Amino acid sequence: MERARAVIPNGMYGHESVALLPEGYPQFFSRAEGARLWDVDGNEYLDYMCAFGPNLFGYGHAEIDTAAAAQRARGDTMTGPGEAMVAFAEAMVAQVSHADWAMFCKNGTDATSMAVATARAHTGRGKILVGRGTYHGASGWAIQRASRGLMPEDKAHVIHFRYNDVESLADAVKMAGDDLAGIMITPFRHEVFQDQFLPDPAFLQFARESCDRAGALLIVDDVRAGFRLDRDCSIEAYGVSPDLSCWGKAIANGQPVSALLGVEKARQAAGSIVATGSFWFSAVPMAAGVATMRAIRETDYLERTIARGTALREGLQQQAAAHGFTLRQTGPAQMPQILFEEDPDFRFGYAWVTEALDRGVYLSPYHNMFICSALTEADVRLTLERTDDAFAALKARRSSVQPVEKIQPLVEAIRAANR
Amino acid sequence: MERARAVIPNGMYGHESVALLPEGYPQFFSRAEGARLWDVDGNEYLDYMCAFGPNLFGYGHAEIDTAAAAQRARGDTMTGPGEAMVAFAEAMVAQVSHADWAMFCKNGTDATSMAVATARAHTGRGKILVGRGTYHGASGWAIQRASRGLMPEDKAHVIHFRYNDVESLADAVKMAGDDLAGIMITPFRHEVFQDQFLPDPAFLQFARESCDRAGALLIVDDVRAGFRLDRDCSIEAYGVSPDLSCWGKAIANGQPVSALLGVEKARQAAGSIVATGSFWFSAVPMAAGVATMRAIRETDYLERTIARGTALREGLQQQAAAHGFTLRQTGPAQMPQILFEEDPDFRFGYAWVTEALDRGVYLSPYHNMFICSALTEADVRLTLERTDDAFAALKARRSSVQPVEKIQPLVEAIRAANR
Structure with a gap:
């Protein structure tokens, strides 16, 4: 990031910039394979962004x-x-x-x-x-x-x-x-x-x-x-x-x-x-x-991505409820958007995806996500194990989670435009 | 081309369309290597377009x-x-x-x-x-x-x-x-x-x-x-x-x-x-x-492309004169534009590049060309052998060369804009 800031305005731009993501989200990646992604520090992630859409059948199909x-x-x-x-x-x-x-x-x-x-x-x-x-x-x-x-x-x-x-x-x-x-x-x-x-x-x-x-x-x-x-x-x-x-x-x-x-x-x-x-x-x-x-x-890629997305959605809904949160999971299951109820300033959403990221699951707190057909049932089970821990961690610090200041002007502008 | 016309408007579009080129220019290519190009019918060309610029060091460097x-x-x-x-x-x-x-x-x-x-x-x-x-x-x-x-x-x-x-x-x-x-x-x-x-x-x-x-x-x-x-x-x-x-x-x-x-x-x-x-x-x-x-x-790519372009330019100028034509070769030698004097409707230019194409040299009669650093001295000599034949063939049919009707409205529009 330091090298990037010297030669690229703001270090990065466009939809793959991490500027609006929580602190700690990696900006640069070293490797991608199937449904997985490794950042330049060697951390491995189950990738639910799929390059913002291009990855449908898995990286390196x-x-x-x-x-x-x-x-x-x-x-x-x-x-x-x-x-x-x-x-x-x-x-x-x-x-x-x-x-x-x-x-x-x-x-x-x-x-x-x-x-x-x-x-x-x-x-x-x-x-x-x-x-x-x-x-x-x-x-x-x-x-x-x-x-x-x-x-x-x-x-x-x-x-x-x-x-x-x-x-x-x-x-x-x-x-x-x-x-x-x-x-x-x-x-x-x-x-x-x-x-x-x-x-x-x-x-x-x-x-x-x-x-x-x-x-x-x-x-x-x-x-x-x-x-x-x-x-x-x-x-x-x-x-x-x-x-x-x-x-x-x-x-x-x-x-x-x-x-x-x-x-x-x-x-x-x-x-x-x-x-x-x-x-x-x-x-x-x-x-x-x-x-x-x-x-x-x-291939049955479409049925697979729907099945994986549905399993993820159902698992998350149960986990959220068990930890005292309510999710709004909207859109097609294979292109999930996951927001929190009663989270107008997105503090819980941002904190939860950060906990998930720390556990090797790459989610977005504001952009719809994507499921690729390389994602297996075992990957979804592994994801759900990790998100359960993420919910538990979020619950433990529920009262101290801070609002995300940097996104509030944008959130306000979107709300105004939708009125 | 027939298959293309069924599923692509006009069969092709954009700067790589052959619509403005002489009849017989190939639209689709099967292979490219170094400074050479093969069309889907297997014809080999010395390629002076370099993909309209991207090829600087040779295809497949x-x-x-x-x-x-x-x-x-x-x-x-x-x-x-x-x-x-x-x-x-x-x-x-x-x-x-x-x-x-x-x-x-x-x-x-x-x-x-x-x-x-x-x-x-x-x-x-x-x-x-x-x-x-x-x-x-x-x-x-x-x-x-x-x-x-x-x-x-x-x-x-x-x-x-x-x-x-x-x-x-x-x-x-x-x-x-x-x-x-x-x-x-x-x-x-x-x-x-x-x-x-x-x-x-x-x-x-x-x-x-x-x-x-x-x-x-x-x-x-x-x-x-x-x-x-x-x-x-x-x-x-x-x-x-x-x-x-x-x-x-x-x-x-x-x-x-x-x-x-x-x-x-x-x-x-x-x-x-x-x-x-x-x-x-x-x-x-x-x-x-x-x-x-x-x-x-x-590398010395720059000096090489300038040297090749200069050798080509000098050789062509001599050949043209020997066959009774005068060329206007303008711009940098490594990005040559080759037009004919006393050729307001481009008939000689179009006929000459067609003769060259038939001999395995791919030139443009209206767009500046490009020299890549994979082009060798031997390639330039081979090109000049072929263009000499092309000038001879053009000279033989000089009085019967027809104007290129399809480009005249565009040529007129460009002249008007330049006035």
């Missing part, structure tokens, strides 16, 4: 890494793409029922920004509707919290609605008038420092109908949740199909690639936007993506 | 790939960065004389967009000055050609000046008034379908002084040229030092990573912007970057 290595021996970043890019596009189009075509990029933000441009190109209109407080990436149009370096014009054509609130979405549609280009939604609400919640089917249906009525495009931002809830786009289970969907994180099990998928009617518009990046066409992530799609199709 | 493999065995995309991120930041800060800190990202566009945000955060102002027709990335603020899917507000605070024209830059500074946040320049002009040209030292000096007078930041976009002209930021040779510099392409010899470097006074601003991406902190590209910095420091 044999078949996916073998496919990547075979491609790497031939070529990676070349003067043009490899055949693997076509194979990956074919595999994603085969896997995702609404998709007729695919475009690959690098960041999740690339995919959501390309979706916005495609909706505007398709409709010839400007307004994009997004959920208030919803994270869709780190570009000016998407950043909602007051941030230095942004201009008001970045969001000139973005209108916010309240997620799951049909009336609020109807107001936003009305505000867009005849300039509605698209509505962007996450498949469920997965925001920091908040309970997660699933979409109301009537809300999804209303978003779909609003786009159909206006000739606008319905966009699903599946960057974080894609292939973790379903082997298809995450909202298909609700009987709602988008026109565009944004993917990233887990689609190549940690190799850097994101994607925009779309329906036939949006193909021409997608082909008309300016979108490119130095490493977007590198062959290795494409080959890893093909192998990842095969694993998604052919 | 032993030492860099060994460093990457060693890191990969431990971990790549993890819940936090590896120590290699700090080592890479240290190596870049040691290598680039103006740099006191580094931030890493994925796309060149990420780096230039972060530079814009940093300049705005540092000054609390909005206006960014960029060269008219200069490519600084594929985000709305940077895209200058009329493009579908963009909004006028994307460029609300961008003011254009004519590159190398002090008076034009002075006008732009005046127009920005007391809202000048930064001036962004490439270290030389390297735009498609145009001669390249080097910066006028007086122009660079005026840009520097304008920023100093206003308290604004001077930003060098060294994404394409970085470490190809110098072992330092490309404008240092002119005695001018920027406040921020943007890097990408070659800094990890093809591994996906880009960077924003800056001076001490801009550190706090850089640390205050929102910037992140799913794969920005992956450890393998950082390890490759450390090895690349070592190769930059310790």
Whole structure:
């Protein structure tokens, strides 16, 4: 950290910074394997963050890494793409029922920004509707919290609605008038420092109908949740199909690639936007993506992650009760958010994950977590042994736990935005 | 291509699309090694595009790939960065004389967009000055050609000046008034379908002084040229030092990573912007970057690429003259742009590179090319044998060469913008 602070502003930045985590969380890691992680001091952790999403099948997954290595021996970043890019596009189009075509990029933000441009190109209109407080990436149009370096014009054509609130979405549609280009939604609400919640089917249906009525495009931002809830786009289970969907994180099990998928009617518009990046066409992530799609199709990874997440959730709920705490465990079990009831300043949550970390379990006190399919039943049992000790330790110092001062301004800002 | 057209809009997109290249240029590649490339049909090429920049030391460079493999065995995309991120930041800060800190990202566009945000955060102002027709990335603020899917507000605070024209830059500074946040320049002009040209030292000096007078930041976009002209930021040779510099392409010899470097006074601003991406902190590209910095420091790669480029340039000039053509070979010899005199519709240029391609030499008729240090003297001799044949073939069909219809609207638009 000392070396890092000398040559990197604040020592680190972005979503993998430990700035908002409790003191003692390690910033740098030396090794990762399966569902485990070792920090640079040699401490081993059961990792429930999965690199914030990319790790779906386990770090260093044999078949996916073998496919990547075979491609790497031939070529990676070349003067043009490899055949693997076509194979990956074919595999994603085969896997995702609404998709007729695919475009690959690098960041999740690339995919959501390309979706916005495609909706505007398709409709010839400007307004994009997004959920208030919803994270869709780190570009000016998407950043909602007051941030230095942004201009008001970045969001000139973005209108916010309240997620799951049909009336609020109807107001936003009305505000867009005849300039509605698209509505962007996450498949469920997965925001920091908040309970997660699933979409109301009537809300999804209303978003779909609003786009159909206006000739606008319905966009699903599946960057974080894609292939973790379903082997298809995450909202298909609700009987709602988008026109565009944004993917990233887990689609190549940690190799850097994101994607925009779309329906036939949006193909021409997608082909008309300016979108490119130095490493977007590198062959290795494409080959890893093909192998990842095969694993998604052919393995029980989804059922496994749900089963492990459910076992963890049930075990934690019992432990919390036994030690006199109540947890709010929200969202899909395989993407758990774990907050404490009656913990408005997050002091108990922060203290509990610190106790867990000290016992080799890496949890987040504010960000949704992820279960990878390399996590075994024995790993969950081991986790629960350790979290039980963590609850006991928390109970013992319950009355002396201090609030977490550094997060209070952010927590307040989030509460205000949600009001 | 047929398979690609089914699942990718237009079959391909972005800078590696062959849409603007002559018929017959291969779109997909099966293998790359050193300075050579094989297309999916098995044709071998001497590759003068170097993946549009990333390949500086040769595809599959032993030492860099060994460093990457060693890191990969431990971990790549993890819940936090590896120590290699700090080592890479240290190596870049040691290598680039103006740099006191580094931030890493994925796309060149990420780096230039972060530079814009940093300049705005540092000054609390909005206006960014960029060269008219200069490519600084594929985000709305940077895209200058009329493009579908963009909004006028994307460029609300961008003011254009004519590159190398002090008076034009002075006008732009005046127009920005007391809202000048930064001036962004490439270290030389390297735009498609145009001669390249080097910066006028007086122009660079005026840009520097304008920023100093206003308290604004001077930003060098060294994404394409970085470490190809110098072992330092490309404008240092002119005695001018920027406040921020943007890097990408070659800094990890093809591994996906880009960077924003800056001076001490801009550190706090850089640390205050929102910037992140799913794969920005992956450890393998950082390890490759450390090895690349070592190769930059310790090998004669720069002198080699200059010598090869110069030999190629001289050989081509003689060949062209012998066959009755005159070439305009512009820019640094190791980043050659090769256009034909008296070829306003590019017909001769397009026909000549097609003849060269048929003989196993991959050249671009509109984009600057790149020489990697794996290119040998023997490779240049072999290239010149083939290009001599290509000139002879062009001469034989000189009177029947047809103009390239598909590029004319773009060529016209570029000419109009340059007027």
